[in-house]
Amino acid sequence: MAEQYRNLPLNPLRAFAIAAQYHTFTAAANHMGISQVAISRQIAILEGYLGVQLFERRARSVKLTEVGKSFSREIIGLFHDLEMATHRVLRNEREMVVHLRIYPTLVHYWLSPRLSRFYDAYPGHSVRLDTTVQPLDFRGTHLDLAFQLGQGEWGDARCRKLFDETIDVVCSPAYAERFNGFRSGADLAHAALLHAKYRRREWDLWAHAADQRLPDEPGMIFESSLLAYGAARDGLGLAIGQIDILQDELDSGRLVRPFMTPVKTGSSFYLVWPTVKSVATPTRHFVDWLLSLAGEPREFFRQPARE
Structure with missing residues (x-):
């Protein structure tokens, strides 16, 4: 039988x-x-x-x-x-559309400046962004792909790591100059700290690894890292920056790293896609393009398009 x-x-x-x-x-x-x-x-x-x-x-x-x-x-x-x-x-x-969930900070500082290169390589493809910040669950959604921070553990999904999360203190050049470039611990004691609401532990993580004492004042709290980084660029204080995401800001000089003490958090940025449905061609192209952008081996196709 x-x-x-x-x-x-x-x-x-x-x-x-x-x-x-x-x-x-x-x-x-x-x-x-x-x-x-x-x-x-x-x-x-x-x-x-x-x-x-x-x-x-x-x-x-x-x-x-x-x-x-x-x-x-x-x-x-x-x-x-x-x-x-x-x-x-x-x-x-x-449809040739990729439905992508991604953090607003990643869109603003990392993906948007590079996305035109994807469209040049794959004309006719389109990426629709979902910037909802909530636990990832592909069930009941139209999501094809998600950009997530974690340890690579998501149910009913396949993932590939793009890069580790590395943090360091960032601020505007003018703010660093105001505090003598933060050459001594006493300078840090009088600075204003800028906190992202859901990433406040990272200040303590950085201070412990850098052997620095943080100011007693609580500082300002922002709803998102995007707002905290904007405030740092505007000269309102020091923020904990995700270095890989902010590399364009650092290269341009809009932000500086006065302490130059990078710290790995133990988390990484991953591309995550569901295993409960087939991976459409546009999503496969986009995954491979992002992996190539990060210097990682491609997942789906051996030969790239015009990039």
Whole structure:
């Protein structure tokens, strides 16, 4: 019996599901684009496989048996779900859109300045951004991909690391000059600290690793790292910066690192995509492009497009 279940008669099952919905073999045949005789033959095959009668055949009509009614209720929904899943895959392939969840800070400081290069390499592709900050769960969403900070542990998902999270103190050049470049610990004691609401522990992490004592004053708290970095650039104080994300700001001189004491937090930035659905071509291209951007081996295609 186990061998039999490995060879389910899927075509007869589908023919039965449609015939059960339409209540006639003729209507089912029209729906499937085959003959009424073919429908009858497929259902006979299924009845032989199951060893039960699913339809009562009459001179000019058919009627579901009680077993047929019960069985149809079980499988009609399954075939509907299969069709919907197939349509979603085809639609995603046609749309050439990547639905990406990403932190607002990453969009502003890291992805946006580089995204035009992706569009140049893959004309016709599009990236739609979801900047919701909440625990990642691909179920019940249209997300194709997520940019996440963590240790690489997400359920029902595949992930690839882009780079480790490295932090250091950042501020505007003018603010550093105001405190003599923070050449002594006494300078830090009088500075204003800028905190991102959900990353406040990183000041303590940096201070411990850098052997520095933080000011007693609590400083200012911002809703996001994006706002804290903006305040640091505007000269309001010192912020803990994610160095890889802020590299463009540092290279341009809009921000400086007065202590030059980088600290790894133990977390990393990952690309994460669900394993419960197929990975569409635009998503595969985008994953490979991001990995190449970070100097990592590609995941899906050996040869890049024009980059």
